[in-house]
Amino acid sequence: MKFDDDIFECIRIKPDPEAVARRSFPRCDWEGCEAAGSHPAPKGRGHEGEYHRFCIDHVRLYNKSYNYFSGLGDEAVASFQKDAATGHRPTWTMGSNPDAGGPKPRGEDFEIPRNWTRRSGDPRIQFGRAARFRAEFRSQPVRRKPLEKKALETLDLPETAAGDVIRARYKELVKRHHPDANGGDRSSEGRLQDIIHAYKLLRAAGLA
Numbered sequence: 001m002k003f004d005d006d007i008f009e010c011i012r013i014k015p016d017p018e019a020v021a022r023r024s025f026p027r028c029d030w031e032g033c034e035a036a037g038s039h040p041a042p043k044g045r046g047h048e049g050e051y052h053r054f055c056i057d058h059v060r061l062y063n064k065s066y067n068y069f070s071g072l073g074d075e076a077v078a079s080f081q082k083d084a085a086t087g088h089r090p091t092w093t094m095g096s097n098p099d100a101g102g103p104k105p106r107g108e109d110f111e112i113p114r115n116w117t118r119r120s121g122d123p124r125i126q127f128g129r130a131a132r133f134r135a136e137f138r139s140q141p142v143r144r145k146p147l148e149k150k151a152l153e154t155l156d157l158p159e160t161a162a163g164d165v166i167r168a169r170y171k172e173l174v175k176r177h178h179p180d181a182n183g184g185d186r187s188s189e190g191r192l193q194d195i196i197h198a199y200k201l202l203r204a205a206g207l208a
Helices: 006-011 017-024 056-065 074-084 123-139 146-154 163-177 189-204
Strands: 039-042 051-054
Antiparallel strands (some): 039 051
C-alpha cells in the first residue's frame, strides 16, 4: 500500500492542500495539466453560464488573454455597452411606446373594457393606489393610546399635537410652575411633577 494515496490525506494532521484539491475538484482543463481545477473561468460569448475548470496557475494565464468581445467590431461593442445600460431590454422614446395605450383590438367586434387597467399589473395603477392609500391614511383622525391622551391633556394639548408643539408647551409650563420662577413658591410643585411625568411618557412614545 502506498502512503501517498488520497485515502490517507483525510487522517493526516497537515494534509497536502493539492491532494485535497484533487479529491474535491475535477482535473484542470488545461491540456497536459494534472492539477486540480479548483478555479472556474467563463468560456466566453455565446456560452454564458458555462465555465472551464483550471488550476490557479492556468486560470491566471487564461484570464490574461480572456476577452469577451473578441471577434466583434467597434460598432457591435458600442451597441452592446449601450444595451447593457438597460439590462438588454427594449426601450422607447417617451410617448412612443406602441403598447402604452393598452391592448389593441384584433377584430371589428373586439371592445376594450374600460376598467382593463384595474385588472392589469400596470405599475402606474399600483403606484396610484398606493398614493391614494397614503392620502386616506393621513386624512384619518389621530388616535392616541389612553396614557398618551391623558399626558396630552395634562399639557393642555389636543390629540393631534405635533412633536414641536409638545416640546414648546412643555418648556412654557415648566417655566410657569417652577419654584424658581415664582419666588420659591412651591404651591404648584405637584402640577410641575405631573407635567414632567407626562412629557417623559410622550417622549418615550416617540411623540416629543
